[in-house]
Amino acid sequence: xDTNLALVLVLTPFLGFLLNVFFGKSLGxxxxxxxxxxxxxxxxxxxxxxxxxxxxxxxxxxxxLFDWMSFSNFNVKFGFLLDQxxxxxxxxxxxxxxxxxxxxxxxxxxxxxMHKFFAYLNLFIxxxxxxxxGSNLLVMFIGWEGVGLCSYLLxxxxxxxxxxNDAAKKAFIMNRIGDLGLLIGIFxxxxxxxxxDFVELKELILGGTNGGETFWIAAAALALFIGASGxxxxxxxxxxxxxxxxxxxxxxxxxxxxxxxxxxxxxxxxLNFFFDLAPQILNLIAIIGAITALVAATIGLVQNDIKKxxxxxxxxxxxxxxxxxxxxxxxxxxxxxITHAFFKACLFLGSGSVIHALHGEQDMRxxxxxxxxxxxxxxxxxxxxxxxxGIFPFAGxxxxxxxxxxxxxxxxxxxxxxxxxxxxxxxxxxxLMYLTFFKEFRGTExxxxxxxxxxxxxxxxxxxxxxxxxxxxxxxxxxxxxxxHYLEPIITKVGHEGxxxxxEYMLMGIALVGAIVGIGIAFAKYIKQSQVPSEDTEIxxxxxxxxxxxYLDEAYTIIFINPINAASRFFRxxxxxxxxxxxxxxxxxxxxxxxxxxxxxxxxxxxxxFAFVLGVCILLTCLFIAQ
Amino acid sequence: MNNILNQIGIENYIFLxxxxxxxxxxxxxxRRNAIIVFMSIEIMLNAVNLLFVxxxxxxxxAQGQVFVFFSMAVxxxxxxxxxxxxxxxxxxxxxxDIDNLKNLKG
Numbered sequence: 001x002d003t004n005l006a007l008v009l010v011l012t013p014f015l016g017f018l019l020n021v022f023f024g025k026s027l028g029x030x031x032x033x034x035x036x037x038x039x040x041x042x043x044x045x046x047x048x049x050x051x052x053x054x055x056x057x058x059x060x061x062x063x064x065l066f067d068w069m070s071f072s073n074f075n076v077k078f079g080f081l082l083d084q085x086x087x088x089x090x091x092x093x094x095x096x097x098x099x100x101x102x103x104x105x106x107x108x109x110x111x112x113x114m115h116k117f118f119a120y121l122n123l124f125i126x127x128x129x130x131x132x133x134g135s136n137l138l139v140m141f142i143g144w145e146g147v148g149l150c151s152y153l154l155x156x157x158x159x160x161x162x163x164x165n166d167a168a169k170k171a172f173i174m175n176r177i178g179d180l181g182l183l184i185g186i187f188x189x190x191x192x193x194x195x196x197d198f199v200e201l202k203e204l205i206l207g208g209t210n211g212g213e214t215f216w217i218a219a220a221a222l223a224l225f226i227g228a229s230g231x232x233x234x235x236x237x238x239x240x241x242x243x244x245x246x247x248x249x250x251x252x253x254x255x256x257x258x259x260x261x262x263x264x265x266x267x268x269x270x271l272n273f274f275f276d277l278a279p280q281i282l283n284l285i286a287i288i289g290a291i292t293a294l295v296a297a298t299i300g301l302v303q304n305d306i307k308k309x310x311x312x313x314x315x316x317x318x319x320x321x322x323x324x325x326x327x328x329x330x331x332x333x334x335x336x337x338i339t340h341a342f343f344k345a346c347l348f349l350g351s352g353s354v355i356h357a358l359h360g361e362q363d364m365r366x367x368x369x370x371x372x373x374x375x376x377x378x379x380x381x382x383x384x385x386x387x388x389x390g391i392f393p394f395a396g397x398x399x400x401x402x403x404x405x406x407x408x409x410x411x412x413x414x415x416x417x418x419x420x421x422x423x424x425x426x427x428x429x430x431x432l433m434y435l436t437f438f439k440e441f442r443g444t445e446x447x448x449x450x451x452x453x454x455x456x457x458x459x460x461x462x463x464x465x466x467x468x469x470x471x472x473x474x475x476x477x478x479x480x481x482x483x484x485h486y487l488e489p490i491i492t493k494v495g496h497e498g499x500x501x502x503x504e505y506m507l508m509g510i511a512l513v514g515a516i517v518g519i520g521i522a523f524a525k526y527i528k529q530s531q532v533p534s535e536d537t538e539i540x541x542x543x544x545x546x547x548x549x550x551y552l553d554e555a556y557t558i559i560f561i562n563p564i565n566a567a568s569r570f571f572r573x574x575x576x577x578x579x580x581x582x583x584x585x586x587x588x589x590x591x592x593x594x595x596x597x598x599x600x601x602x603x604x605x606x607x608x609x610f611a612f613v614l615g616v617c618i619l620l621t622c623l624f625i626a627q
Numbered sequence: 628m629n630n631i632l633n634q635i636g637i638e639n640y641i642f643l644x645x646x647x648x649x650x651x652x653x654x655x656x657x658r659r660n661a662i663i664v665f666m667s668i669e670i671m672l673n674a675v676n677l678l679f680v681x682x683x684x685x686x687x688x689a690q691g692q693v694f695v696f697f698s699m700a701v702x703x704x705x706x707x708x709x710x711x712x713x714x715x716x717x718x719x720x721x722x723x724d725i726d727n728l729k730n731l732k733g
Contacts, residue, residue: 603729609655609664 002050003063006080009046009090010129012039016122024115033105036118040101040125044094051087058489060084062135062199074194081135081198085490088334089132089266092341093259097125099461100258103349104250106457107356117157117248124150128259132266137186137196140267144182144231147260148175154255155247167246174240178230182267185223188216189274198270205273206492214277221278224271225285228264234322235292238315239553245307249352252307257314257348258341265321265337269330273492276328286326290407290417293319295550297424301431302546304533305362306351309432313388314344316421320403323418329406330491331476331484336403338483339395339472343387346465350381353454353462354436358447364432365533369441373451376459378437380466385433387469389426390515395472397512402476405507419514426518434526435533442532478504632684640681647674661713661723665706672702 016039024032050061060083068078101121108114124147131143149172156168190196192213193204228234233241244256255261268275268285275282293316300312317340324333355362357374371378387394390401400422407415441448453459476483525531533539539547548554647670654667676695683691717723 605725605728606656606659613652613656 002061002082003065005046005049006061006063006082006133009043009050010080010126010133012042012046013122013125013129015039017119017126020115020119020122024119027115029109029114030105032115032118033101033108036122037098037101037105039122040094040098043090043125043129044098047087047090047094050082051091054082054084054087055486060199060489064135068138074190076136076138076196078139079135080133080139082133083490084486085266085269085334086132088338088486089262090129092338093128093132094125096258096341096345096465097121097128097254099464100250100254100345100349103253103352103458103461104248106455107250107352108248111248113157117154120150120153120157121251121254124154124255124260128263131263135197135199137189137198140270141182141186144227144263144267145179147255147263148172148179148231151175151244151255151260154251155244157247157251161246164246167240167243171240171244174237175230178227178237180227181223181225181230182227185220185227188220188223192216192220201271202273202492205277217274218278218281221275221281222284224267224275225281225288228268229288229322230264231267232261232264232318232322233292233315234264234288234319235295238292238296239549239556241315242308242311242549245305245311249307249348249355252311253345253348253352256311257344261314261318262321262337262341265318265325265333268325269334269491272330272490275325276492282326282328284326286323286411286414289319289322289324289326290414290421291319292316293323293421294417294424295319297421297428299546299549300428301424302533302539302543303428304364304547306354306364306367306432306436307348307362309364309428310344310347310351313347313425313428316425317344317388320400320418320421323414324403324406327406327410327414329402331487332399332402332406334487335476335483336399338475339387339399339469342465342472343384343394343396343469346380346384346462346469347388349458349462349465350377350384353377353458356454356458357451358443359450361443361447364435365535366443367436367441368439368443368532369437370451371437374437374453376453377462380459380462381437382433383466384469385429387472389429389519390422390511391426391519392508392512393470393473395469398473398476398478401508401511404511405504408503408507419511422511423514423518426515427522430519430522431526434522438527439530632681637681637685640677644674644678644681647671647677659724659726661716661725664725665709665713669702669706672698 016036019027019035020032024035027035054060060081062079062081064077064079066078067075069076101118104117104121108117111117127143127146127150129143131140131147134140134143152168152172155171156165158164186196189201193201193209195201195204226237230237241256241261245252247256275285296312296315296319300309300316303309303312317336321333321336321340324330324336353374354367354370354377357370357377358367361367383394387396390397404415404418404422407418441451536547545551651667651669651671651674654670655664658664658667676698679691679695679698683689683695713723716728720727
């Protein structure tokens, strides 16, 4: 029963993918979109069933389908593990996935390749489910690679634009660097523990086996972290995520904000017992996370593309999650993943609604005053912005506050960095809101006359997500701490219970004041003084550095891409020329000998006979002399 | 010794064979008519047969003479095939001048 249901859970989106790939075009847009959405809704329903079951029984469900590979002392089973963590992840992957599919029916309706879009989205959900419920590292790796592929396909969905193709390639290559790290981590774990199964690994490690070598444990943890930082866009591999905004907006919402980019956090949480063995790597994770949060937030301050702002905000929030992971507060990171999925999906879908209304305009300098024309979009995005800024009592307040609290209790400098990052978050989110929705419309007259609220299929997911962004914090409300208790079987060391003393209230107050200050600065700048960010050419000073993302892409071009290009030119021009002229040399010699030799075959029988006689004479003479 | 070698020495047979062979070689090299080339080859063959027979007698050994029978039988077959080829060439080209047979030029 459970096995069959689990197969339904995994394979329905795959079925949706197959149907859309092979018959999508002939089925028509509405049917194709409905198939895509329904297949995810079915998965969501099954997830809900399992979730309720596990909530009652507390027993993880292990499903072994077949033996995948088997060597003398190393067996890999192809199986699924439905436990508290994977079901939690599945809930928001399939839940938000369903909403975004629904949204896409309307959003992508004018696209000629809509069936392809839904096929890719379904394939993504399929791989994401595989990633989440894989019972060992290798099954997880299938999903891990699969979501990377789907991300590539969807970023480059509008393949006629070369810039978008480049962005897709960039995402794929950056992820590949991370994937290599993950693979190396898996290899080290497999060689140390002779298993990749999560349950067995946990038993081994909690039973005291540590593989014997702390060095290799740390190496594996570092390699896994590199894998996570590739997929979850951390320094130094984050540059692909902002460029990934080239994809259609629902893709940005689903893959590049809510689900796929949290895979790294999922993996580290899944292996929390393993990472606990390598405290120095956890430290590194915390530092990288904090720096990423700050760097991405500073870049987000000056971006003018509405989706770019959200992209950098995503990177920044992911940094905060990694900070929590590094501090050993895995459950806090998971909490923030969930609330972030709600409000960030809402923000992206809202920005999609705006872009839709403006016929593809993404530059905030050409927006403004949309509040009246698009009340639902405005209101839902406002809620989500309040949530991400950490305003009481929205979801982001609780999760971000827990991260800050954990940081405060462990490492004050990291707390300061994270606090600055969240003040910046509040600033750039409200900069976005003010520039987009307030004051006068700055676009063309033609756009102005067409301003309209988006259709119901677009606003419905927005409303649902806004409600979730409002009340999402309740799942780990201090005092009840439902999420912490729920995750207890997964996370071996659940940190402090969030008991609320004077310090905690003070910290909450500081965070809240910080957020309000951020919003206040944005208000003063963009409402009171009615500033509009200057044109690209007029940006100067620090903001120019920030606007150009610290020139990191350029630096990567100089440090990595140019040497690689130079090396490949060298190999092509010098090495390959040398090698091929050597190989061609054989052919040339044979050809020259043949060209000369064919003249001997003149067809003149007399000459042949003469040569024959001459040869016999020479032979006889030789024999005679030899005697 | 009461055989023919007492009256005519073995060296004369060798000279004759050499002369015949040389005539054959020169015929092959200098004549253009395929039939004459063919005949010259036969002369060379028979020069060798003559040597066979002469030495067979000289050594008082019948083996050489047996070989000559074989060689003559094979030569007869070869002549039949060779002439047939020549007829076929003549039908195709209307000539049996070996200088015209250049179709296999590389």
